[in-house]
Amino acid sequence: MTREQEGVRYRRAQSVTRAEEIKAVEKKVRYSQPDKPCHSPRDSLFSWTSGFNNFTGFVNWAFLLLTMGSVRLLLENFIKYGIRVDPLQWIYVLTGLNDGGSGHPAIVLILYSLVPITICLVIEKALSVEIVSNTLGMLVHCLNLIALIMLPMVVIHVKDGFNLVGASAVTSFYTVLFLKLWSYIQVNMWCRRSHQKKRKSMRRSSASYTSISRSADNSFDSSSEKLETKGLVQYPDNLNLRDIFYFLCAPTLCYELNFPRTERIRKRFLIKRIFEVVAGTQIVFCVIQQYMIPSIINSLIPFSNMDVTQTTERLLKLAIPNHLTWLIFFYITFHSYLNLIGELLQFADRNFYSDWWNANNIDTFWRSWNLPVHRWAVRHLYLPVVELGFNKTLAGISVFFLSAFFHEYMVSVPLKTYKIWAFTGMMSQIPLSSFANYVEKRFGRRWGNLIVWSSLILGQPLCIMMYYHDYVVTHYGESLLEEYGHV
Incomplete structure (x- = not known):
């Protein structure tokens, strides 16, 4: 690159500041004229380039129109249909009295959910002590989840006495239960695999014991791990009714052995x-x-x-x-x-x-x-x-x-x-x-x-x-x- 080209680039780099100076001087000269100029380069407020963003008045205007339109619809509805709000109708719907239902099959079906919950917990207990193989246990879990989600479909379709609200409550309840049990099974599977790996590594380390120093290192590692996990529930101690029912009632679909708690x-x-x-x-x-x-x-x-x-x-x-x-x-x-x-x-x-x-x-x-x-x-x-x-x-x-x-x-x-x-x-x-x-x-x-x-x-x-x-x-x-x- 020649010095001449470098000089050209140098002058171009400085031209922006120079142009601003020229505009400022021109503006000063222009406003000093006797015709008292009042115009300057400006964009309309609705142009994107104007930089204007204060539309608070339009927001108030929109809310006012929305309120007026809502009041008009409210009056139109009352004039056309009268007052339709009737709490007794909801009592009839929620209890099934309007459908002639007296057996409350929705409540029975929700109570029946204790059966698949118990099956899930029993299988997890059996897997933790290796009474059943992992393949057989997961197969039973899959069949239990499929039966769980299919049961409301069959019962609601065959059994009379279900009202719309009761049937909706049942399907929503069983959907949440399906997702929660899926999470419960999968998390316990992760914990079980980790637990089995730890036991195998402990067996290998004890079999390859060679010196006192190594034993001291192993004991130090195990003691530090115990300090870190002190007060936390460890697998398989979590496999009990209290733990699973707390999770089923908790406002989450993802299972953990130790949930964060408030005081x-x-x-x-x-x-x-x-x-x-x-x-x-x-x-x-x-x-x-x-x-x-x-x-x-x-x-x-x-x-x-x-x-x-x-x-x-x-x-x-x-x-x-x-x-x-x-x-x-x-x-x-x-x-x-x-x-x-x-x-x-x-x-x-x-x-x-x-x-x-x-x-x-x-x-x-x-x-x-x-x-x-x-x-x-x-x-x-x-x-x-x-x-x-x-x-x-x-x-x-x-x-x-x-x-x-x-x-x-x-x-x-x-x-x-x-x-x-x-x-x-x-x-x-x-x-x-x-x-x-x-x-x-x-x-x-x-x-x-x-x-x-x-x-x-x-x-x-x-x-x-x-x-x-x-x-x-x-x-x-x-x-x-x-x-x-x-x-």
Whole structure:
């Protein structure tokens, strides 16, 4: 490189500062003119280059319009349907009196869950003392888990007397129990393997004993290990009824031998959570009775006739109360109820959710909104699949597949309407995630977040309308559709 070229580059590097000086001088000269200039180079506030970001007034305006629109819908609903909130109806539904049920099969089925729990604990005890082989023990565990998840499907389909709420409670309970026992079995398998390796290494070290110094080193290592694990439960001391039932009641799906514990139960905190659960549940019942049920019923004929305009109107009308119900349900479940259980059991890990509302893509949302399930999926399914040699894409698909199965399980079994809408909705999250990632990279994080919110607001009511239509057709036939059509 020549000195002349170096000199040119040197002058260009200094030209920015020089240009700023020239502009400053020109500005000073211009403003000293007698015409009193008032213009300068500036961008409009709505331009991205303006750097303006204070839109507080628009936020207040949006909330005001939202409030006015909500009050109008409230008045319209009361004028059209009257007051539909009736606590007695919920008592009939929850007790099964409206279905003529008196045997309470849902309670019997939940109590029966003690059988697979006991089988699981007995097999683990037998494996720990090597009464049964590892192959036979794991085979019994697999059969026990399969029977556990199949039992509600068979009983609810065959046995009469199940109401919708009771059947939903049973399927949700057995789903959680299935995931917890899976974690319990897998963690004890890890501990058992580690315990067996330690015993083998101790046998080898004692067989190869050669000198006093080596013996001193071994005794020092074992004593230091004992100091580190002092006060902690060790395998197989954890295999008892108290330990497994604490885990089954704890607000987590991932088993550990030693959970973090709090020092005391905060009574004021506990009372707040109880109040939130009770009040929030009543609000959910009111919104369902007053807003959701009329909209769901009115969507039957337009959806059956595939009237796109009216179906879209019903979908949008159902979307708002359904989304409000979902938000309240999220709060009372993941904040109020799980914190209530955690406080009673002095369970210290209260990280049940993350800031899913800021998720810029579908992947981030599913990793944030339900952390107990996310931790279980990563710890007990995703990582084991990867460790078996499969790629991360297949591991992620397996997680979505299992999630889709249980979503369908908790919807189709109580309704006795075996469709695949919930399963399809969950599996469609995979291509939707790719689309959301593309939008986020192409147009920015805000647009990715809008896609997440749109899928939550519109996807759920669409699924409700499809299942209601299929439920009516399956259990009441086309004649009811014709009857509604003539009304």
